[in-house]
Amino acid sequence: MSAASSSATRTVIAIRLACGVLALLAWDLSLRLGLIDPLFLATPLQTFQALPKTAVASLPHIAVSFLSFFQALALGVGAAVVVGYLVNTSTYASRMFMPIFQAGVTLPKVTLLPVLVLWLGIEKTTIITYGALSAFFPMIVNVAAAMQEVKPNQITLARSLGLSRAAIMRKAVIPAMLPVLASGLFYACNAAMMGVFIVELAVARVGVGAYVHDLAVTFRTPELYAAVVLTSLMTIAINLAIWYAARHLSKWRTVDI
Amino acid sequence: MISPAAARAALIVALLAIWELSIYLSGASNILIARPSQIAVAAWNMIVGASSAPDFYLNIGLTIFELVVAYAVAVVIGLSIGTVVANWKVLGDALEPLLLALYALPKVILYPIIVLTAGAGLAGKAFFGVLVGIFVIIFNTSAGLRQIDPNYLRLSDSLGFGPRRRFFSVILPAAAPTVLAGLRLGFGYTLIGVLTAELLTVNSGLGRLIDWASFNFYTPDLFALIFLAIGLGILGNMAFSSLERRWVR
Numbered sequence: 001m002s003a004a005s006s007s008a009t010r011t012v013i014a015i016r017l018a019c020g021v022l023a024l025l026a027w028d029l030s031l032r033l034g035l036i037d038p039l040f041l042a043t044p045l046q047t048f049q050a051l052p053k054t055a056v057a058s059l060p061h062i063a064v065s066f067l068s069f070f071q072a073l074a075l076g077v078g079a080a081v082v083v084g085y086l087v088n089t090s091t092y093a094s095r096m097f098m099p100i101f102q103a104g105v106t107l108p109k110v111t112l113l114p115v116l117v118l119w120l121g122i123e124k125t126t127i128i129t130y131g132a133l134s135a136f137f138p139m140i141v142n143v144a145a146a147m148q149e150v151k152p153n154q155i156t157l158a159r160s161l162g163l164s165r166a167a168i169m170r171k172a173v174i175p176a177m178l179p180v181l182a183s184g185l186f187y188a189c190n191a192a193m194m195g196v197f198i199v200e201l202a203v204a205r206v207g208v209g210a211y212v213h214d215l216a217v218t219f220r221t222p223e224l225y226a227a228v229v230l231t232s233l234m235t236i237a238i239n240l241a242i243w244y245a246a247r248h249l250s251k252w253r254t255v256d257i
Numbered sequence: 258m259i260s261p262a263a264a265r266a267a268l269i270v271a272l273l274a275i276w277e278l279s280i281y282l283s284g285a286s287n288i289l290i291a292r293p294s295q296i297a298v299a300a301w302n303m304i305v306g307a308s309s310a311p312d313f314y315l316n317i318g319l320t321i322f323e324l325v326v327a328y329a330v331a332v333v334i335g336l337s338i339g340t341v342v343a344n345w346k347v348l349g350d351a352l353e354p355l356l357l358a359l360y361a362l363p364k365v366i367l368y369p370i371i372v373l374t375a376g377a378g379l380a381g382k383a384f385f386g387v388l389v390g391i392f393v394i395i396f397n398t399s400a401g402l403r404q405i406d407p408n409y410l411r412l413s414d415s416l417g418f419g420p421r422r423r424f425f426s427v428i429l430p431a432a433a434p435t436v437l438a439g440l441r442l443g444f445g446y447t448l449i450g451v452l453t454a455e456l457l458t459v460n461s462g463l464g465r466l467i468d469w470a471s472f473n474f475y476t477p478d479l480f481a482l483i484f485l486a487i488g489l490g491i492l493g494n495m496a497f498s499s500l501e502r503r504w505v506r
Contacts, residue, residue: 008347015351040373095261096268103494106445108452111463111486114471114479118289186361193363201365201457208366216369224369231366239361240354 042222047229054226061211062234065196068124068207072131073192077185080136084143098144104137110198122203127196134195135188142184146177179250186242193235291477296484299477308478310466317485320455320462323379324489327386328447335391335443336436339398349399360392364450368457382454382462389450390443397439401432433504441497448490 024044030036031043042050087101088094113130120126150173158168200209208231215224259267273293280292291299302308342349342356368385375381405428413427455464463486470479 012351096264107490108449110453111483197365236358
């Protein structure tokens with residue numbers, strides 16, 4: 001590593017640290033200067049002290065939420081892969097259906113929540129259905145994009161090299177599709193988590209959303225902030241792991257000389 | 258052969274007809290589901306003020322106002338951060354993982370905190386809308402600016418363009434498609450954020466109306482309001498499509 005690039009790395013790390021320190025300072029000072037009532041905001045120290053106790057108390061809720069999340073994700077992503085594959089095998093079908101699915105990504109599906117509650121009750125079914133619905137649209141858009149990544153030339157080349165069907169899948173089709181599918185999974189994951197938490201906040205009695213909601217309405221402020229920090233760190237860790245996996249999977253595209 | 262768009266429209270009409278007929282013939286409970294014709298009547302009654310919906314125009318206006326405020330803030334701050342991050346490499350490298358982590362956070366878990374600190378009124382809802390909508394604007398702005406072919410910039414320098422001409426004649430047209438895509442997605446996400454906030458605290462706006470309809474089991478009104486909310490999203494999308502056709506060549 002050259003001297004210039006190592007000093008740039010040091011600057012990068014310094015900026016990141018400064019951002020963290022500034023955020024903590026702003027958080028702490030807004031309380032110390034009396035900008036926000038301590039009934040509504042706990043200090044960073046109080047939040048930190050509440051972490052162990054809250055971690056233990058929120059464990060069953062986290063387990064419930066993550067089970068719902070995985071079921072919702074599996075359902076939404078599974079449906080998106082099947083429907084996306086079928087629709088995109090024909091150009092006409094893809095031109096006919098994909099605009100609907102593309103619009104579905106940003107249309108406010110949250111307004112359907114009262115209808116889902118009406119039909120399915122305030123049970124787990126509603127949480128999983130809404131989470132799956134949230135994951136479906138971003139995933140299907142990426143399934144379509146992934147299928148475009150498979151270039152006919154590469155298949156022709158693989159065939160003329162005498163590869164079997166299984167080998168063509170393994171060597172040409174899957175490596176081309178995987179990066180886009182993985183980044184679709186990132187968006188689907190994010191959407192499914194958001195979906196699960198929304199329903200839990202709105203109607204559920206167990207789960208992280210319900211727990212956070214209870215802490216907020218009973219003004220157990222340090223525990224509330226500890227629970228939010230804990231959940232945020234866990235969800236960020238999961239989502240970033242998928243993000244960097246997606247980036248790793250597309251490494252083969254850039255040729256190192 | 259009919260065009261895919263026409264086939265799509267025909268499919269939607271057919272689905273509405275099937276919906277209408279199947280509910281009519283099966284006699285399904287009017288509390289659980291309404292027929293499209295009933296929904297249309299409920300929507301019409303709300304529009305002409307013949308329904309018992311509380312302060313229909315006031316609440317709709319409030320939602321649109323929250324949306325406009327949140328989107329304006331998201332656009333201004335999002336474009337600024339995106340531009341700074343794209344032009345200042347060290348800062349971009351430093352902030353990228355932080356922005357990505359914030360983006361990867363399901364923001365709704367922060368909503369109870371936002372209500373506590375910013376209140377359940379306009380400020381809290383608009384802030385949540387900004388939080389949901391801003392990241393895609395930041396990422397697309399910085400990506401759009403970074404992907405400009407350096408040859409274009411060299412050309413503008415060798416043609417002796419000043420900084421203003423360089424920005425308006427070279428940088429802006431080259432970055433426009435990606436930036437506009439970000440603005441379009443950002444609008445959709447901001448709308449989702451504002452409506453999520455409204456449905457979680459049902460004290461005003463479209464969320465209040467939806468709560469009124471679902472609480473009283475006025476199912477045709479409920480569906481009419483859902484279509485209205487989705488209509489807001491479609492309208493925004495169409496506006497951006499026409500902008501894209503005009504600006505992106």
